[in-house]
Amino acid sequence: MTQSPTDIQAIFNRIAPVYDQLNDALSLGQHRIWKRMTVKWAQPQAGDTALDLCCGSGDLAFLLAKMVGKRGTVIGADFSPQQLEVARQRQQSSLYPIQWVEADALNLPFSDNKFDCATVGYGLRNVIDISRCLEELYRVLKPEATVAILDFHRPYNETIRGFQQWFLEQLVVPTAEGLGFKEDYAYINPSLERFPQGREQVKLAQAAGFTQVKHYAIALELMGILVMTKPRID
Numbered sequence: 001m002t003q004s005p006t007d008i009q010a011i012f013n014r015i016a017p018v019y020d021q022l023n024d025a026l027s028l029g030q031h032r033i034w035k036r037m038t039v040k041w042a043q044p045q046a047g048d049t050a051l052d053l054c055c056g057s058g059d060l061a062f063l064l065a066k067m068v069g070k071r072g073t074v075i076g077a078d079f080s081p082q083q084l085e086v087a088r089q090r091q092q093s094s095l096y097p098i099q100w101v102e103a104d105a106l107n108l109p110f111s112d113n114k115f116d117c118a119t120v121g122y123g124l125r126n127v128i129d130i131s132r133c134l135e136e137l138y139r140v141l142k143p144e145a146t147v148a149i150l151d152f153h154r155p156y157n158e159t160i161r162g163f164q165q166w167f168l169e170q171l172v173v174p175t176a177e178g179l180g181f182k183e184d185y186a187y188i189n190p191s192l193e194r195f196p197q198g199r200e201q202v203k204l205a206q207a208a209g210f211t212q213v214k215h216y217a218i219a220l221e222l223m224g225i226l227v228m229t230k231p232r233i234d
Contacts, residue, residue, distance in 0.1 A: 005079075005128055008126050009079050009080055011184045011187065014082075014181065014184055015176075015181055015184050015185070017082075017086070020057050020059075020086075021179075022175065022176060022179070022181075022185075030219065031059075032059070034150055034218060034219065034223055034225070035059050035060055035063060035121060035150065036063060037150075037218070037225060038060065038119055038121065038148045038149075038150040038225055039060060039063040039064055039067065039119060039148070041146070041148040041216075041225060041227045042064070042117040042118060042119050042146055042147060042148040042227075043117055043146045044064050044067035044068050044072075044116070044117045045067070045068070045116065045117075046067070046068060046069045046071060046072060047068060047069065047071040047072050048067075048068045048072045048073075048116035048117055049068075049072065049073045049074075049075075049114060049115050049116050050064040050065075050067075050068050050072065050073070050074045050075070050115060050116060050117050050118065050119075051074075051075050051077065051110070051114075051115045051117075051118040051119070051140065051141075052064055052074065052075070052076045052077070052118070052119050052120075052121070053077050053078075053103075053105055053108075053118060053119070053120045053123060053137065054077070054078055054079075054105060054120050054121065054122065054123020054124070054126070054127075055076035055077060055078045055083070055084075055087060055100075055121070056078060056080070056083045056087070056121065056122070056123075057083055057086040057087050057090060058076055058086070058087035058090055058091065058098070058100075059121065060119045060121045060150075061074050061075075061076035061087065061098050062090070062091075062094060062096070062098070064117075064119065065094065065096035065097075065098055066096065069096075070095075070096065070097075073097075073099070074096070074097075074098045074099070075098070075099045075100075075101055075110075075115075076098055076099070076100050076101070077100075077101045077102075077103040077105075077108070078100075078101075078102065078103070078123075079102065079103065079104055079105065081102055084100045084101075084102060087100055088100055105123065105127050105133045105136065106127060106128070106129055106132045106133055106136060107136070108136045108139075108140055110140045111140070112139055112140065113139075113140070113141070113142045113143065114140050114141075114142070115140055115141050115142060115145060116141075116142055116145050117141075117145055117146055117147065118137060118140075118141060118145070118146075118147040118148075119147065119148050119149070119150070120137075120147065120148075120149040120150070120151075121149075121150045121151075122150065122151050122152070123149075123151070124149050124151050124195075124226075125151045125152060125191050125192065125195045126191065130196065130204055131204055131207065131208060134204055134205055134207075134208035134210070135208045135209075137208075138208050138209045138210060138230055141230045142230070143230055143231065143232045143233045144229065144230065144231070144232050145229070145230050146212075146227065146228070146229045146230075147210075147227075147228055147229075147230075148225055148226070148227045149225065149226040149227075149228075150223065150224075150225050151195070151223070151224060151226075152188070152192050152195065152222070152223060152224070153197065153198060153217055153218075153221055153222060153223050153224030154192050154193070154195060154197050155217075155220070155221035155222065156197065156221065157221060160220055160221055160222070164192075164222055165189060168188055168189045168192075169189065172185055172188065173185050173186050198215035198217055198224050198226070199215070201215050201224070201226050202214070202215050202226070205226060205228040209230070209231070210228035210229060210230060210231075211228075211229055211230075211231045212227075212228065212229040213226070213227070213228040213229075214226075214227050214228075215227075
């Protein structure tokens with residue numbers, strides 16, 4: 001059964017208090033490496049205006065802030081007010097100002113050609129219209145800007161895919177159940193079944209207008225990073 005936007009928003013509101021704890025535990029801390037890779041591929045520069053879409057509790061936004069520096073601007077946008085509240089609380093120990101905005105990834109409240117770079121962490125899989133989300137990212141990015149999107153990836157290798165299913169069903173869900181969030185994390189596997197694999201993501205990005213599109217399968221193809229650049233307008 002497909003989750004509605006309201007259902008997905010409710011899930012992320014509920015899991016906000018344990019989101020970071022579970023990410024660390026279930027990835028053995030590896031998600032922090034993947035996020036640093038994502039930010040590097042987005043190519044933020046000092047003084048840039050950067051967007052972290054579907055920012056959750058703010059990991060990628062904080063990494064972007066370090067790269068763009070105090071002369072730059074980072075906006076973290078998410079549709080979950082509870083996730084944004086966690087991000088604001090974390091920001092109290094940060095040296096860099098970040099703006100937190102509650103926003104719909106399919107209808108972003110930003111002007112055209114606003115951002116020099118962007119990231120998305122574990123968000124594209126959860127939007128109800130991936131093509132529309134990519135089009136919105138294209139619209140708000142400046143020409144020649146790059147966006148990097150990190151998410152789960154459904155491996156082409158059936159053996160690895162079997163391991164991924166086992167991991168999600170036998171480790172992720174039981175761990176979440178121990179914290180009272182079994183149903184909220186059980187949705188990951190079905191959402192992954194609907195999520196386009198790397199080659200299809202590339203086609204969707206190109207259809208949205210992006211060029212220099214590449215999907216990098218990482219962590220034995222269990223994760224992927226889609227990197228795409230908006231072309232220069234002559």
